[in-house]
Amino acid sequence: MKKMYFALAAFLMTAVAFSQGTVTGTIIDGDSNSPLPGASIVVKGTTNGTSADFDGNFTINVSDASGSLVISYIGFISKTVTYTSEGSLGSIILQPNAEELEGVVVTGIMDIAKDRETPVAVSTIRASEIQEKLGSQELPEILKSTPSVYATKSGGGFGDGRVNVRGFDSPNIAIMVNGIPVNDMENGFVYWSNWAGLSDVTTAMQVQRGLGSSKLAISSVGGTINIVTKSTEQEKGGAVTLGGGNDGYLKTNVSYNTGKLDNGFAASILLGRTAGDGYINGTEFEGYNYFIGLGYEPNEKHNFQFILTGAPQVHNQRTTSFFNVAELSDYIEYGKKYNYNDGTLNGEEFGWRKNFYHKPIVSLNWDWEINEKSTLSSSVYASFGRGGGTGDIGVGPSFGFASSSRYRNPENGQVDYELISRFNGGEAVTFYDGRDYQLSPNGDGEYITTSFGDGLARRASMNSHNWYGAIVNLHTDVSENFSYDFGIDLRTYKGIHYRRMDNLLGADGYVDGDDINNPDHVIRASDTIESDFSSILNVFKSIDNEEKIDYYNDGIVNWLGAFGQVEYKNEIISAFLQGGVSQQGFKRIDYFNYLDSDPAQETDWENILGGNIKGGLNANIDEENNVFVNAGYYSKQPKFDAIFLNFLNDLNPDYRNEKIFGVEAGYGLNLGDFRAKLNIYRTSWKDRFVNVEVETITGDEGFANISGVQQIHKGIEIEADYRASDVVQFKGMISLGDWEYSGNVNGVAFDDSQNVIDDDVNLFLDGVKVGDAAQFTSNLEMVVRPLEGLKLSANLFTASKLYASILAEDFDEPDHNGSLRLPTYNLVDAGAYYKFKLAGSNEISLAFNVNNVFDKEYIAESLTNTFASPGDDTYEGISTSNKAFFGFGRTWNVSIRYNF
Numbered sequence: 029m030k031k032m033y034f035a036l037a038a039f040l041m042t043a044v045a046f047s048q049g050t051v052t053g054t055i056i057d058g059d060s061n062s063p064l065p066g067a068s069i070v071v072k073g074t075t076n077g078t079s080a081d082f083d084g085n086f087t088i089n090v091s092d093a094s095g096s097l098v099i100s101y102i103g104f105i106s107k108t109v110t111y112t113s114e115g116s117l118g119s120i121i122l123q124p125n126a127e128e129l130e131g132v133v134v135t136g137i138m139d140i141a142k143d144r145e146t147p148v149a150v151s152t153i154r155a156s157e158i159q160e161k162l163g164s165q166e167l168p169e170i171l172k173s174t175p176s177v178y179a180t181k182s183g184g185g186f187g188d189g190r191v192n193v194r195g196f197d198s199p200n201i202a203i204m205v206n207g208i209p210v211n212d213m214e215n216g217f218v219y220w221s222n223w224a225g226l227s228d229v230t231t232a233m234q235v236q237r238g239l240g241s242s243k244l245a246i247s248s249v250g251g252t253i254n255i256v257t258k259s260t261e262q263e264k265g266g267a268v269t270l271g272g273g274n275d276g277y278l279k280t281n282v283s284y285n286t287g288k289l290d291n292g293f294a295a296s297i298l299l300g301r302t303a304g305d306g307y308i309n310g311t312e313f314e315g316y317n318y319f320i321g322l323g324y325e326p327n328e329k330h331n332f333q334f335i336l337t338g339a340p341q342v343h344n345q346r347t348t349s350f351f352n353v354a355e356l357s358d359y360i361e362y363g364k365k366y367n368y369n370d371g372t373l374n375g376e377e378f379g380w381r382k383n384f385y386h387k388p389i390v391s392l393n394w395d396w397e398i399n400e401k402s403t404l405s406s407s408v409y410a411s412f413g414r415g416g417g418t419g420d421i422g423v424g425p426s427f428g429f430a431s432s433s434r435y436r437n438p439e440n441g442q443v444d445y446e447l448i449s450r451f452n453g454g455e456a457v458t459f460y461d462g463r464d465y466q467l468s469p470n471g472d473g474e475y476i477t478t479s480f481g482d483g484l485a486r487r488a489s490m491n492s493h494n495w496y497g498a499i500v501n502l503h504t505d506v507s508e509n510f511s512y513d514f515g516i517d518l519r520t521y522k523g524i525h526y527r528r529m530d531n532l533l534g535a536d537g538y539v540d541g542d543d544i545n546n547p548d549h550v551i552r553a554s555d556t557i558e559s560d561f562s563s564i565l566n567v568f569k570s571i572d573n574e575e576k577i578d579y580y581n582d583g584i585v586n587w588l589g590a591f592g593q594v595e596y597k598n599e600i601i602s603a604f605l606q607g608g609v610s611q612q613g614f615k616r617i618d619y620f621n622y623l624d625s626d627p628a629q630e631t632d633w634e635n636i637l638g639g640n641i642k643g644g645l646n647a648n649i650d651e652e653n654n655v656f657v658n659a660g661y662y663s664k665q666p667k668f669d670a671i672f673l674n675f676l677n678d679l680n681p682d683y684r685n686e687k688i689f690g691v692e693a694g695y696g697l698n699l700g701d702f703r704a705k706l707n708i709y710r711t712s713w714k715d716r717f718v719n720v721e722v723e724t725i726t727g728d729e730g731f732a733n734i735s736g737v738q739q740i741h742k743g744i745e746i747e748a749d750y751r752a753s754d755v756v757q758f759k760g761m762i763s764l765g766d767w768e769y770s771g772n773v774n775g776v777a778f779d780d781s782q783n784v785i786d787d788d789v790n791l792f793l794d795g796v797k798v799g800d801a802a803q804f805t806s807n808l809e810m811v812v813r814p815l816e817g818l819k820l821s822a823n824l825f826t827a828s829k830l831y832a833s834i835l836a837e838d839f840d841e842p843d844h845n846g847s848l849r850l851p852t853y854n855l856v857d858a859g860a861y862y863k864f865k866l867a868g869s870n871e872i873s874l875a876f877n878v879n880n881v882f883d884k885e886y887i888a889e890s891l892t893n894t895f896a897s898p899g900d901d902t903y904e905g906i907s908t909s910n911k912a913f914f915g916f917g918r919t920w921n922v923s924i925r926y927n928f
Contacts, residue, residue, distance in 0.1 A: 049114030055084045055099060058123040064101050072096040139242045140234060145602045147644030147656035149237040149694055149707040158227055160861040163877035163921030164273045166220055167227045172825060174235050175745035175763035178801040180888040181916060186313035186343035187221025192801035194237055195741050195767035196250025205255045208391060208409050209246055213521040213585040214668040222387040225317020225339035228281055228300055229257045238692045238709055239642050239660040243591045244517050245608030249688050249713060258296055263287050271923030277304035294323040307916050308346045310370030310379050315341030331395040338388030340564055345381035353891060357908040362441040364885060364914040371443035378445050385415030386564040402504045409497050412567035416490040418530050418559050422483050434461040449534030452483050474536040485538055486531040488559045492524040509598050517589035526580035529556045540577040543620045551575050580620045583668050586613040602646045609639035612665045616672045631677045638665040638685055654696045662688040670717040673733055684735055687714040701751040710742040720837040722777040724786050732789040734775035739798060741767040757811040765803040769793035792839050797847040803829035819861045828852040832890035848893045851904045853886035873925045880918050888915035
């Protein structure tokens, strides 16, 4: 409707004007080479204007024989073009402007990098690309077309994807949603299943590799991923989306925006559901997502945005437990979709591993234009995470493990849960090892399982949290060239960790002996809580009455931060110097390992100071060439488990801040039809903490807490975009990394009673390659637009120099083989996208995507680092005893979207 109003207004204005001629043209998106419908065209210095139609075409009446037109579109850099006579100006290309991304919620705290201005390596994925290409993939997977990003589906369940940037995993990547940090404050992880609905409300994702441009003192060692969601300042209208795909995938979404009303209010809402059987066997899933946005702009000086979004979901998993993962030999025998946990119970799908979580986040953002020079941007937010993951507990008959082959049907590799249930209920059964077993009753004739005796059950490990925060930033333009920012970053976090019984699997009860305040506590069937939607929807429900087992503790983290930035820019130079400081306070409360009367149950606060300083400079040599350089130093507080050791309240006497130093340089070339970027970087990460298991030659067992581990990450990144014609476009990237450990380290090992069992534990890590992410990646994409509204694409992705995920204790001897290199693989994806206009401003778009078109079989990651010995069975040179995950084979997705 808004576009119709533009067109009507333009017609009325030009109808009464003295017309001497007309000028025509087509407005093109310089990033995708697609039309920009609704772009604004105004004769400079007048109110005479019009807007582009659905195909980006416009016609405007002009009263002078020559003049200038101002072309603008939200999210793009405005452009002034001249005309000297009536006729066509041809294609007018507008370049995206990250500073003005459509639907930005609040710009004051988000630190969106700007091309040819912000001196960082950056790539931006816009909402249109997510809508066209994501399909049934996980949100992080859309980033694999950007340099130095490696994303996999990991455990293979819904939302189990993970992402690495420049060889660093999520605890060392800053993940931001609308400028709000979302990394777990205890361990730094980001679990994408908690954000399963985020792709439906994302306006853009921006990957800033390296130290990034964020003013906050955050852990952006490898990079920063900024996710910008919808805001309520959308034009009036809505959309309905229906999608389907392989293995029963079904997704539905409906959204509506009121647009900005006369009273300054606006509202936006989205509701959706996603469900399916899962590509991997036994990974059925169901998830919902919601987004509610309320905006209010009482005048030009104040803008308020309230946002509530969440995505409750439940999904079965192909486990990521180190001990309970299939070996390559199992995949070879049972197929690449094999799930080590899969089975049935009472005729329904059942597995050891299930993830269930609901993490709503609510924020209130306020932008206040104090005067012409100063703007105050504030955001207060809260997040309430509820849920966890299930797994096996106990040991089987004769002290076997849950992963033992005696429970698995050798014909299909599935766990026989019916057999386990019969055994737990006291029935004499024959297991798959050919032996007969029967659980003995207790004195009351009950069949009770324990964590240390016969019997198996399914428990749920709960990892809930309450998180509150506020970010305030004051921006002041001192002059046309100079500006400064100053702000505060306040957070408080309480992590709630315990286990509860999920399913007794036929037993009458379970005895837990881990609570020192309630020894030999018996859990009955009435005390179990099924891990489903009903257990996570109410995030304010009290847990006091839940029967807890194994462990129960709270981790509390407080964060007090301040930051400042000075920036200078003119038409050629842009430079910044930024610094931040933060104090993190850590406290641990353990309700199981200490008596309620023991003061040691709750630790004192351990306050640690950290901070960073960084700066950079960009120089636009001319309209085609620019160069930049940046450098920075971080003193980063250690993670929670490095402060309190061995899952107890034991304070680490030798904890230390991690030290990160990064330097980077880049070059950009923009020739219109051809654009390219080149970046080189080096990041040093010192004083990492690792906790390793130790067994001495005399048989003593314990742990060594070792600080001082160092990694060096360096590499080269190239991106290019070539518009060969109005029909054909090529995009590509290459990233070559060299990521390895530097130097050897040593420490002291203690047993559970804190007695020294080895005073010289050595780890020979020097030169060992960092694992878990491909150090060479490339992507070549071809986009063809043969017809109006139709886009066809195909891309070839390559991953090489991929090493297994290593454990530090694997390198306790100087004579080792280093990291296990996994086979190189190539994947081809293809897609088609078509949209056409209906009456008025309504339109329909269709998207069809096929990932891994040729059904390539490949290893995406390995949890073990086992080299093949002579005579061992191998797969493409890799020992089949390795616990590795195959990547997904061919998958497909089709969707239809109706915009009204």
